[in-house]
Amino acid sequence: MAIVDLISTSVVRVPLKSKTKTEVIRELVDVLDKADKISDKESVFKAVIARENMGSTGLEKGIAVPHAKTEKVKNLTLAIGVAPDGVDFDALDGEKSKLFFLLLAQPNQSGPHIEALAEIARITRSQSFCRLLVNAATPEEVVELFRED
DSSP states (O other), rough: OOOOGGGGGGOOOOSOOOSSHHHHHHHHHHHHHHTBBSHHHHHHHHHHHHHHSSSSOOOOOTOOEEEEEEETSSSSSEEEEEEEEEEEOTTTSSOOOOEEEEEEEEOOOOOHHHHHHHHHHHHHHOOOHHHHHOOOOSHHHHHHHHHOO
């Protein structure tokens, strides 16, 4: 399954209101809850925080990919958040993260989960694409950018 197939305006938040790592995770989990993609938002939040406590998913160049495996999703699920001013996500390069890809999968979905992480890594290698995402003003713009990629 391609990342673009997981993206709709209902799972995109532009801009994120959150100012901390924990708030970003909570806000993106709330997005998935409102989109009816998860069955228990508190359990999902705890699963993502538990994974984050094992090591930051703040990568480099403004990208963060918080993720977890949980029984509280039916299928591979993604939420995207954009924080133009950045949020300290304990990134590897020490920079603030601006693009957030919250990925959830069932515990037995290792293959699709890893493939999705790899596709996010591939997509975000393009600095120009990431700049376009950071500058998007609406969820519709974010979805359109992924459809064009």
